[in-house]
Amino acid sequence: MTSASVASSSTASPLHNDRFLRALARQPVDRTPVWMMRQAGRYLPEYRAKRAEAGSFMDLCRNQDLACEVTLQPLDRFPLDAAILFSDILTIPDAMDLGLYFVTGEGPKFRKTVRTPEEVDALKVPDAERDLDYVMRAVSTIRGELNGRVPLIGFSGSPWTLATYMVEGGSSKDFRHVKAMLYDTPDAMHQLLDKLAHAVTDYLNAQIRAGAQVVQIFDTWGGALSTPAYMEFSLRYMEQIASGLIREQDGRRVPVIMFTKNGGQWLEQIATAGADAVGLDWSTELSNARQRVGHRVALQGNLDPNVLFARSGAIRAEVGRILESYGSGPGHIFNLGHGVSQFTNPDNVSAFVDALHDLSPAYHRQPQGDIPARQQDS
Amino acid sequence: MTSASVASSSTASPLHNDRFLRALARQPVDRTPVWMMRQAGRYLPEYRAKRAEAGSFMDLCRNQDLACEVTLQPLDRFPLDAAILFSDILTIPDAMDLGLYFVTGEGPKFRKTVRTPEEVDALKVPDAERDLDYVMRAVSTIRGELNGRVPLIGFSGSPWTLATYMVEGGSSKDFRHVKAMLYDTPDAMHQLLDKLAHAVTDYLNAQIRAGAQVVQIFDTWGGALSTPAYMEFSLRYMEQIASGLIREQDGRRVPVIMFTKNGGQWLEQIATAGADAVGLDWSTELSNARQRVGHRVALQGNLDPNVLFARSGAIRAEVGRILESYGSGPGHIFNLGHGVSQFTNPDNVSAFVDALHDLSPAYHRQPQGDIPARQQDS
Numbered sequence: 096m097t098s099a100s101v102a103s104s105s106t107a108s109p110l111h112n113d114r115f116l117r118a119l120a121r122q123p124v125d126r127t128p129v130w131m132m133r134q135a136g137r138y139l140p141e142y143r144a145k146r147a148e149a150g151s152f153m154d155l156c157r158n159q160d161l162a163c164e165v166t167l168q169p170l171d172r173f174p175l176d177a178a179i180l181f182s183d184i185l186t187i188p189d190a191m192d193l194g195l196y197f198v199t200g201e202g203p204k205f206r207k208t209v210r211t212p213e214e215v216d217a218l219k220v221p222d223a224e225r226d227l228d229y230v231m232r233a234v235s236t237i238r239g240e241l242n243g244r245v246p247l248i249g250f251s252g253s254p255w256t257l258a259t260y261m262v263e264g265g266s267s268k269d270f271r272h273v274k275a276m277l278y279d280t281p282d283a284m285h286q287l288l289d290k291l292a293h294a295v296t297d298y299l300n301a302q303i304r305a306g307a308q309v310v311q312i313f314d315t316w317g318g319a320l321s322t323p324a325y326m327e328f329s330l331r332y333m334e335q336i337a338s339g340l341i342r343e344q345d346g347r348r349v350p351v352i353m354f355t356k357n358g359g360q361w362l363e364q365i366a367t368a369g370a371d372a373v374g375l376d377w378s379t380e381l382s383n384a385r386q387r388v389g390h391r392v393a394l395q396g397n398l399d400p401n402v403l404f405a406r407s408g409a410i411r412a413e414v415g416r417i418l419e420s421y422g423s424g425p426g427h428i429f430n431l432g433h434g435v436s437q438f439t440n441p442d443n444v445s446a447f448v449d450a451l452h453d454l455s456p457a458y459h460r461q462p463q464g465d466i467p468a469r470q471q472d473s
Numbered sequence: 474m475t476s477a478s479v480a481s482s483s484t485a486s487p488l489h490n491d492r493f494l495r496a497l498a499r500q501p502v503d504r505t506p507v508w509m510m511r512q513a514g515r516y517l518p519e520y521r522a523k524r525a526e527a528g529s530f531m532d533l534c535r536n537q538d539l540a541c542e543v544t545l546q547p548l549d550r551f552p553l554d555a556a557i558l559f560s561d562i563l564t565i566p567d568a569m570d571l572g573l574y575f576v577t578g579e580g581p582k583f584r585k586t587v588r589t590p591e592e593v594d595a596l597k598v599p600d601a602e603r604d605l606d607y608v609m610r611a612v613s614t615i616r617g618e619l620n621g622r623v624p625l626i627g628f629s630g631s632p633w634t635l636a637t638y639m640v641e642g643g644s645s646k647d648f649r650h651v652k653a654m655l656y657d658t659p660d661a662m663h664q665l666l667d668k669l670a671h672a673v674t675d676y677l678n679a680q681i682r683a684g685a686q687v688v689q690i691f692d693t694w695g696g697a698l699s700t701p702a703y704m705e706f707s708l709r710y711m712e713q714i715a716s717g718l719i720r721e722q723d724g725r726r727v728p729v730i731m732f733t734k735n736g737g738q739w740l741e742q743i744a745t746a747g748a749d750a751v752g753l754d755w756s757t758e759l760s761n762a763r764q765r766v767g768h769r770v771a772l773q774g775n776l777d778p779n780v781l782f783a784r785s786g787a788i789r790a791e792v793g794r795i796l797e798s799y800g801s802g803p804g805h806i807f808n809l810g811h812g813v814s815q816f817t818n819p820d821n822v823s824a825f826v827d828a829l830h831d832l833s834p835a836y837h838r839q840p841q842g843d844i845p846a847r848q849q850d851s
Contacts, residue, residue, distance in 0.1 A: 269814060271782045278783035321777055322758040360737050360757060380700040399699055404649045405656035436647060
């Protein structure tokens with residue numbers, strides 16, 4: 096099954112909209128490309144209908160046809176420039192047999208936790224193409240259905256972020272078990288993170304072979320660490336992953352995006368860890384980020400998702416402010432600074448994307464007399 | 474009652490331990506002073522006993538003798554260099570008749586919310602000495618009981634932080650109502666924050682007159698804002714408060730500490746907003762903070778409170794790392810980067826304070842041949 100998927104991706108249709116890939120390569124575009132973290136999700140009534148049909152959340156992830164349908168839903172509503180695989184960040188620990196389950200209102204939980212050196216030692220690193228074949232089937236199905244419409248993003252949680260769930264046994268407010276483990280038994284923590292880095296590398300490479308054209312590493316909880324702990328226990332393992340990824344597929348570069356929520360203080364270090372682009376939450380000013388690292392990487396972000404609870408005039412003003420903060424020229428991918436909230440009115444997402452389409456072309460006009468040859472030809 | 478309290482503070486005993494005040498003024502000390510945010514609280518069995526005796530949490534805050542007892546409890550256990558008034562950050566909205574109540578496991582709630590211009594308009598600014606007299610009685614009782622042992626810190630939530638609870642009706646994960654209000658009706662939000670800034674100024678000045686020797690403004694939720702929104706809706710009002718505070722009482726400067734959780738990206742702006750010291754959560758490296766703003770303000774922080782879930786060796790190592798990060802010389806007040814967790818073992822707090830007492834004097838020795846005259850005299 097997976098080898099068929101791999102074959103299918105190399106014979107895929109040409110890409111009709113490469114705005115996102117061009118921005119990731121910091122090449123000129125006609126307008127700022129946009130996608131939204133968690134763009135396929137509960138804020139869409141058509142998603143809720145499909146979710147009810149599937150049964151559980153993981154049933155939805157495990158069925159490639161349903162996963163494909165919900166991945167494409169936001170693209171049918173909004174003119175977005177990328178699709179992102181519909182899946183969960185906890186597929187890897189689930190494949191490590193920790194017993195993932197979901198409790199309504201409490202988020203993900205694990206039946207088994209990993210806290211001692213012995214428990215770390217006993218963990219097996221899954222083989223992504225075998226143990227997570229349902230993800231690869233979803234990737235290749237989505238890639239086929241997209242048929243070159245926009246690029247497909249694959250993703251994984253970062254090793255540190257995955258470790259927080261595995262050690263705590265689910266979501267956490269304070270991360271006290273995983274931090275106690277980090278400070279008390281740093282060797283065991285490193286062993287766990289190294290295993291996870293190998294698993295994530297294998298998982299993302301399998302997604303790339305199955306058809307993912309860009310990959311993003313979500314480091315949702317790296318920002319909960321002190322500066323030296325972030326460098327040693329989170330960024331280091333994202334760097335290890337980046338150095339092991341397939342970076343060219345079907346003659347095209349496969350860009351990597353690293354996103355550490357609350358990582359604004361560490362942009363310089365993130366920008367040298369092997370990513371093509373760095374994701375920003377809304378706390379960091381884009382002008383400041385561009386000045387610090389814009390010569391090295393593209394920048395993705397950074398509208399506060401809660402701005403989408405305001406009215407269209409306020410949404411437009413914030414979109415305009417963020418465009419102005421980044422300024423003219425390539426290298427910016429518009430996104431939210433975190434996943435879209437389940438309580439968002441889809442009409443407000445339309446207002447956001449419309450404002451961007453309206454306002455962003457002005458930031459991509461070449462100055463008079465300075466038009467590159469390839470743009471004049473087109 | 475309150476005028477009696479005011480009189481009592483001006484005749485208070487001389488201060489026996491002024492290490493904290495000296496560090497706030499960036500003057501030499503023999504060792505790094507230390508206190509802990511939320512040092513009087515649920516992690517202490519003697520607190521839990523007193524809380525059970527009082528009835529509700531607010532009953533404990535409203536009884537000056539019990540509030541005084543729990544304020545002093547951590548000082549009897551650990552050699553800390555400051556006491557902080559035991560109270561709640563929501564006393565001001567409570568005095569605005571919003572109907573504060575507590576639900577076990579869910580935190581504070583308000584019966585009424587404030588979301589429209591009309592609701593903002595209808596809010597009365599409380600008179601602190603009249604409407605919050607129980608707080609002033611607690612301050613003067615504690616100051617009397619301390620009898621010069623260590624200085625007493627008064628405090629308030631920042632206007633923005635108070636507004637988040639008042640608009641959301643309690644704690645929030647995403648602040649969607651208060652952010653929708655900020656973006657949709659910024660004038661109403663400014664009117665609310667201006668009222669709160671006046672209320673906080675009056676409240677802190679009343680605490681100072683009642684005996685508080687230092688005041689801290691807790692901006693727990695400023696870090697949830699974008700950079701321009703933080704400047705306009707949070708920092709601006711803390712600056713307004715600082716400019717209206719009594720800065721000298723009984724012949725001594727009354728220092729102001731501003732603490733914005735997740736505010737590490739904005740230290741330069743916070744350091745010019747009128748504070749004597751800036752509080753840091755654990756995500757910011759002290760060496761970096763000192764380089765950026767250490768010539769202007771003292772720095773308070775910044776041990777991750779979850780390090781107190783590790784064993785004593787790891788706690789000592791982190792204390793040492795933080796001392797080394799700040800480096801030699803005055804201007805550092807040791808603290809946690811956030812309140813101590815209710816699940817902390819008090820023995821680990823002892824390990825933390827002991828490590829600090831053991832390791833910090835080395836950072837305060839004057840170099841040979843460079844001893845200031847006033848130190849030689851003492």
